[in-house]
Structures are given as C-alpha cells and as structure tokens.
Amino acid sequence: MLTKEELPACPVATTVQLVGSKWKLLILRNLLARPWRFNELKKNLEGISQKVLTDSLRSLEEDGIVTRTVYPEVPPRVEYSLSELGNSMRPIIRAMEQWELEYQEQVKNR
Secondary structure, three states: OOOHHHOOOOHHHHHHHHHOOHHHHHHHHHHHHOOEEHHHHHHHOOOOOHHHHHHHHHHHHHOOOEEEEEEOOOOOEEEEEEOHHHHOOHHHHHHHHHHHHHHHHHHHOO
16 A cells, blocks of 8 residues: 555545556456456456456555455465445446446437
C-alpha cells in the first residue's frame, strides 16, 4: 500500500494511479460479480499475459483493493475477490458502464 507521501495530491490522479490501467479496471469489473480464480481471469481477459495478470493482482492486493484467499486443498485453490475497499469502487465502475452506454447511444444517433 502506498504511503500518504507517495500518493498524488489530486484525488483523481490517486485513483488513476491505483486502478487506471486497462487490465486493472477489467479485473475489477469481473470481481464485482464474484470471486475469481487466476486461470478463470486469464481465460476471460482475452489478450492479458500471465505476467501482467500476476503483477496487476499483486498490485491491487498490496493497495488493499483485492483480497487473495488460499484454500488448504490439494492442489491449492486460490481465489481473488474485492476487499471492502475494493467494493467501495462499485459505484465508480457502474458509473463508467452507464457513461459508455450513453456514449454508444450518442454515437449511434450521429
């Protein structure tokens, strides 16, 4: 997790720094619905490399947005889900979805 001194002064810049990559936003979109396993995410996020997915999940976990749960099974099962902090981003992601739907409608009516 970043320290207060490492965060940008602007709240929008902070949000972009934490979740502003294409892949992080798509990971969050998926995790809004339910917990996902690594390979499920990899298959669903067409075009993402294993390294980028690993790095993105680690970063989101370090920033307190995603929770990684390891189940003591053989073979081990690992699930990623939104933390309480990550869940608080739900209205932001939903607003982005709504904006895109309105944008599509405007483009269609040009």
